[in-house]
Amino acid sequence: MNPEIISLLGYCGLINMGILVFWFAALLLGGEFMINFHTRLFGASSEKIMLVHYQLMGLYKLLNFMFFLVPWLVLTLLK
Numbered sequence: 001m002n003p004e005i006i007s008l009l010g011y012c013g014l015i016n017m018g019i020l021v022f023w024f025a026a027l028l029l030g031g032e033f034m035i036n037f038h039t040r041l042f043g044a045s046s047e048k049i050m051l052v053h054y055q056l057m058g059l060y061k062l063l064n065f066m067f068f069l070v071p072w073l074v075l076t077l078l079k
Contacts, residue, residue: 001075001078003079010072010076013072019060020064023053023060031050
């Protein structure tokens with residue numbers, strides 16, 4: 001297997017995990033600003049906004065594992 005593909009999958013997985021950590025930190029540190037912004041934008045309650053954020057974060061993490069980290073692990077173990 002091409003080692004560049006394995007490296008690319010690993011780096012993509014790390015970058016996506018970094019994006020996820022940044023998203024979580026933004027919610028944790030600037031949650032009130034984000035809630036107010038989305039409330040004005042969509043007119044939803046703060047509970048609904050936080051629920052949607054956490055659902056999307058879970059989906060993002062699942063897709064990251066499915067498309068980058070698991071293939072990287074399998075190809076690394078098969079190498």
